[in-house]
Amino acid sequence: RQLNREKRSDMIETNVQAGLVQTETDGAICYVTLCAPDSLNAVDANMAVALRDVCGSVLSDDGITVVVFRGAGRGFCAGGDLRYISQFAGRTDEALDNILLPFHEFLEKLNASNKIIAFSVHGAVAGAGLSLVSMGDFCIAEEGTKFVPAYAAIGLTPDGGGTIGLTRSVGMRHALRYLLAEDKFGCTDALRTGLVTKIATKGTLEDTTKQFAERLASFPQVVLAGTKHLLRSAGYAEISQQLEHEHAQLGAAMKSELFQIRLREIARANGVI
Secondary structure (H helix, E strand, C coil): CHHHHHHHHHHCCCCCCCCCEEEEEECCEEEEEECCHHHCCCECHHHHHHHHHHHHHHHCCCCCCEEEEEECCCCCECCECHHHHHHHCCCHHHHHHHHHHHHHHHHHHHHHCCCEEEEEECCEEECHHHHHHHCCCEEEEECCCEEECCCHHHCCCCCCCHHHHHHHHHCHHHHHHHHHHCCCECHHHHHHHCCCCEEECCCCHHHHHHHHHHHHHCCCHHHHHHHHHHHHHCCCCCHHHHHHHHHHHHHHHCCCHHHHHHHHHHHHHCCCC
16 A cells, blocks of 8 residues: 555646745745635645645745745635545545645644644635644634534545644544534634634734744744644653653753843843853
8 A cells, every 4th residue: 555655646746836835934934825716725636735845845944933824815725625526536536645645745744843833814714724724733813714624514534634633732522523513613612622822803814923923933943842842742751751851851942042141131130140
């Protein structure tokens, strides 16, 4: 199966339409925009390949500490592109591999990254779009955003990392409710369960996201990456192991310029130096 995955992945069209995923860098922040507004940024094979290729370079850039994903047009993402899949009647496995193999490569890089991953969403966040948002560290949602699980209603099980991301972000009970018992839910519910971090009032999403991202980017990379790593490991590490991790990360963070400046200020205030 692994050989088949590699072969199928090699067969995917790599001449992706220019501009399908666009990036804009502002200091240590990179904004990644899904740019297929005519399809509500639905994920087809080309979008999956574009995310894999574009974000591969973004996530490997040491100068970037915060990555913000957003969608062009009327909504963030309508999920998997069923119009694309419908072209593969009788051979849906091929369509599935064309989309999911590169998309999984992208998600694995996203999950392994020590950068802060945030989503800035509006309009519709459906299916694979919801799964993708759940795989991030933060989500800023514009007032009126609708989250639409979509899977069960059309006879499908979740994909796009949703079973990992939703369980991690809201817990199994809420994840199960969202995926099986809700046709859609809004920002208030998503904020209450932890899927959404902050709600931006209508028309302020861009400014709210920028302020949020700039705050995060003002912290040293060692603090961002270390805190994220510690929280990720806390769920399965033995206490002795986790305390050792905290010790090591704290030692590394104390060498940061920000902490050294603060330490000198305290020393001066107390007449030590």
